[in-house]
């Protein structure tokens with residue numbers, strides 16, 4: 001079991017019960033969203049210990065999120081309640097195919113008011129790994145400073161860092177700033193996990209090999225590029241290979257696939273699996289994530305993962 005630190009914005013998520021435009025939907029089911037929440041749940045289900053740093057509003061949704069994280073055995077000792085600002089919220093469409101529309105209310109949220117003081121109580125000696133995404137540096141200037149400081153402290157302690165680019169253009173002033181900051185942060189990581197379209201936008205390169213070279217040239221050891229249903233391309237330690245996507249009969253909801261994929265790759269690396277097996281695990285968990293309506297409800301426990309990895313379960 002490894003000990004992992006992460007930080008992010010959790011949101012109350014309402015998933016439409018019927019297809020159609022969000023303005024016509026009357027009934028929703030409640031879930032918890034947040035890329036790092038999804039990652040934490042996946043890692044926790046595989047019996048790794050995750051400490052999740054965040055701030056939520058002192059409101060019913062903040063309380064719900066804290067309870068949900070506790071129920072999923074995630075360490076919430078660094079999750080604080082803020083009475084002046086609210087918990088972020090999302091509403092997600094139900095769709096028969098393609099990506100759903102997601103509407104967010106997260107401007108000036110409690111999480112966006114995090115700053116470097118959130119890092120004061122981290123017990124660095126406890127952690128083996130830091131997982132970050134491109135979302136917190138987009139939330140506010142104080143969050144961005146906090147992420148730079150977090151990386152600096154982790155690197156000073158020699159802690160391995162994974163970085164999922166997870167672009168949210170709507171949260172940035174401009175695409176140029178987004179690409180500059182995200183690359184600056186990614187360059188300091190050991191493992192970088194962009195989607196293919198994100199990689200093209202961030203690097204100006206045209207294909208997965210060139211994107212990987214761009215990050216290697218800045219010192220990144222392992223680059224794994226997500227190719228949607230097709231799978232992934234990996235470049236690590238001079239080795240380059242493709243991993244096929246795990247077949248899915250019916251896609252229920254595409255959101256969260258990248259986080260599930262990160263769970264597979266990072267848990268596999270932390271458990272000492274060869275990189276090919278770690279990425280294969282990523283493709284399995286990414287596929288499981290698209291088979292359920294919430295952003296993290298499809299993530300497997302170890303028993304389910306092992307059964308699927310051995311190929312003895314139908315993918316329906």
Ligand SMILES: Nc1ncnc2c1ncn2[C@@H]1O[C@H](COP(=O)(O)OP(=O)(O)OP(=O)(O)O)[C@@H](O)[C@H]1O
Pocket residue numbers: 194195225226227228229230231232244245246247248251254255256257258259261282283284285286287290
């Ligand atoms: N329809 C699918 N069928 C099978 N596997 C899938 C499918 N969609 C995604 N995956 C798996 O999940 C991984 C991550 O998905 P994707 O490439 O969509 O990442 P992403 O763009 O970061 O996702 P998101 O931001 O929506 O969470 C893929 O590399 C693939 O292995």
Ligand SMILES: O=C(O)C(=O)C[C@H](O)[C@H](O)CO
Pocket residue numbers: 033034035036038135168255256257258259295
């Ligand atoms: O949209 C965001 O910023 C989120 O963190 C919500 C989702 O859970 C996330 O996009 C899934 O990767």
